[in-house]
Amino acid sequence: AAGVIQSPRHLIKEKRETATLKCYPIPRHDTVYWYQQGPGQDPQFLISFYEKMQSDKGSIPDRFSAQQFSDYHSELNMSSLELGDSALYFCASSLSGGGLENIQYFGAGTRLSVL
Amino acid sequence: QQQVKQSPQSLIVQKGGISIINCAYENTAFDYFPWYQQFPGKGPALLIAIRPDVSEKKEGRFTISFNKSAKQFSLHIMDSQPGDSATYFCAALAMIKAAGNKLTFGGGTRVLVKP
Numbered sequence: 001a002a003g004v005i006q007s008p009r010h011l012i013k014e015k016r017e018t019a020t021l022k023c024y025p026i027p028r029h030d031t032v033y034w035y036q037q038g039p040g041q042d043p044q045f046l047i048s049f050y051e052k053m054q055s056d057k058g059s060i061p062d063r064f065s066a067q068q069f070s071d072y073h074s075e076l077n078m079s080s081l082e083l084g085d086s087a088l089y090f091c092a093s094s095l096s097g098g099g100l101e102n103i104q105y106f107g108a109g110t111r112l113s114v115l
Numbered sequence: 116q117q118q119v120k121q122s123p124q125s126l127i128v129q130k131g132g133i134s135i136i137n138c139a140y141e142n143t144a145f146d147y148f149p150w151y152q153q154f155p156g157k158g159p160a161l162l163i164a165i166r167p168d169v170s171e172k173k174e175g176r177f178t179i180s181f182n183k184s185a186k187q188f189s190l191h192i193m194d195s196q197p198g199d200s201a202t203y204f205c206a207a208l209a210m211i212k213a214a215g216n217k218l219t220f221g222g223g224t225r226v227l228v229k230p
Contacts, residue, residue, distance in 0.1 A: 004158075030214065031214040031215050033215070033217065033218075035218075041222075041223075042204055042220035042221060042222050042223050043159065043204070043218070043220050044220075045217035045218065045219070048214075048215035048216075048217060049215065050212075050213070050214035050215045051214075055212060055214055055215020055216075056212070056215045056216065056217050058217055090158050090159070092158075092218075094214070095214075096213050096214030096215075097213060097214070102147070102208070102210060102214065102216060103149070103161060103164065104149075104161075104218060105161065106151075106158035106159045106160065107158050108157055108158045109156075109157070109158050111156075
């Protein structure tokens with residue numbers, strides 16, 4: 001079965017640079033979520049989109065922005081990168097509609113290293 | 116402040132033994148409680164999930180017990196195998212909207228199953 005696809009898998013950037021992470025949800029899933037996971041930490045919710053509109057927002061820095069496109073894929077744009085942005089970034093996708101259809105399936109993540 | 120508290124942080128169990136992980140929450144709006152398994156460098160994978168109207172759910176060697184009045188739930192891994200060695204996260208979600216509801220994770224439990 002097709003899973004959530006994230007690219008790139010690894011990304012190395014310098015401080016103050018910009019990064020773009022991409023997420024392709026499971027086919028027919030209309031909702032995407034972004035989470036950030038620091039070393040030894042639990043995933044922290046950043047933002048979610050449903051039908052190309054922002055649905056919920058967590059502790060996402062103002063330097064970050066995201067969007068969902070008409071084909072439901074999503075991109076997380078990160079500017080003015082800081083050392084503390086080094087983390088694993090996960091995208092998850094789900095169906096909408098309530099109930100267990102909202103189960104979130106995670107991608108393999110993008111490991112961002114800011115030097 | 117961790118909205119979902121998970122214990123223990125780490126656990127060592129012999130092959131064939133039972134692994135028990137406990138979680139507690141405060142937010143009574145939470146109405147969906149999944150457990151995720153994560154291997155190093157991989158994304159969280161859904162193991163099993165439960166709604167508050169059910170006190171127990173079993174899938175293979177994995178069982179969730181749920182105590183709504185105490186706002187606690189736990190994961191039991193029966194007949195633990197070395198391949199179960201991973202980090203386990205409990206999580207909670209409040210289905211406030213039709214889509215895009217965030218997962219709030221516990222701090223994680225690193226389980227090591229010794230052969």
